[in-house]
């Protein structure tokens with residue numbers, strides 16, 4: 001029976017690729033108000049697709065972008081239920097000029113699908129939908145109950161999903177939550193993620209003048225906000241890469257020797273890091289390894305900064321203001337709002353004379369740690385082993401999936417984080433891609449998981 005479902009999914013792979021290309025052509029960029037209608041279009045497309053797969057599906061309105069919820073109408077209370085979570089929104093595609101092909105005109109080149117959202121996350125959750133569709137086509141039934149919860153605001157921090165979960169615990173009742181929104185180490189080496197970092201972010205605004213002024217007439221006599229902002233930001237990290245904000249590391253747990261040994265088993269070198277990113281060298285807290293810095297240590301980063309004139313040619317001004325977007329990645333036990341207060345206090349203290357500093361857009365979500373002993377997690381481990389040929393490695397992920405913490409506290413069921421992508425998928429970057437083989441293996445892993453469960 002299982003082999004028939006797997007065979008069916010393989011036989012349909014060209015159609016499944018066409019379906020994904022169609023889905024990827026919808027520019028569902030949640031962060032940009034101009035794309036709000038496209039986000040809605042993607043939700044409608046997805047609900048139709050879930051219906052065609054044989055599920056009951058609906059859009060659920062929120063104060064922001066809609067949720068897509070679906071379940072199998074053959075729900076049988078004697079069987080376990082898996083809730084599959086994913087997100088249909090995507091990151092902005094800018095800078096467009098660095099893409100080899102249009103981010104929203106998906107193409108297949110050399111075995112990869114290139115498009116914004118291909119790996120993060122449309123390709124990965126569509127693999128699950130196709131797995132369910134294949135089961136229903138072949139067998140007319142599913143081995144377990146399946147619910148899908150697919151949101152359109154993950155890339156902006158899931159501002160509305162937490163309260164929805166708290167208010168709809170019956171609807172979302174399940175035995176485990178399956179999330180595929182990450183990567184394998186390679187096509188033969190799956191990874192089970194047992195921790196995600198949290199996030200604490202805000203914007204900083206430095207003002208020195210009422211308006212931009214002539215840099216000849218006033219230069220040398222007034223403070224420059226771009227330089228002041230540079231000084232403020234430079235004070236936040238030392239030359240070795242340690243965050244210097246007082247109290248920043250207070251709540252960070254120390255890693256046990258055993259956990260350090262387990263993390264050291266991950267085959268991830270400085271050379272891998274350099275190859276994936278094009279960095280000149282690794283940079284970070286010297287007393288920790290690359291895997292530890294990524295998953296078990298918090299960090300502070302500037303995501304963007306702007307001030308003055310950046311158009312063609314020159315403009316001799318002193319700008320009135322300077323701005324930056326800042327996010328910290330957090331590890332378990334750090335509280336987002338406490339960290340934001342610590343960083344803002346350090347920035348105020350570092351501000352030179354003659355500047356007015358203010359903050360906005362504070363937001364955050366805590367990190368998560370996930371136990372691996374549940375039977376449902378073991379089912380996923382077996383499915384991964386059969387699909388990829390090796391048992392998964394256990395990793396701490398540096399990225400965030402904000403809602404995982406709410407799933408843990410509100411539903412209290414095991415979470416399974418089994419990514420289908422590859423580290424070189426360029427998620428959030430130009431030329432994002434998803435390997436056709438990852439898509440196919442993802443469907444296989446999902447089918448096997450439903451059977452194992």
Ligand code: BES
Pocket residue numbers: 120121154155156157158181182183199397398399400401402
């Ligand atoms: N898919 C990522 C999370 C992720 C990143 C998993 C890297 C594995 C490796 C997710 O879509 C994401 O980007 N999350 C955001 C959340 C933020 C916008 C609140 C992130 O981590 O930046």
Ligand code: MN
Pocket residue numbers: 091120155427428
């Ligand atoms: Mn993402």
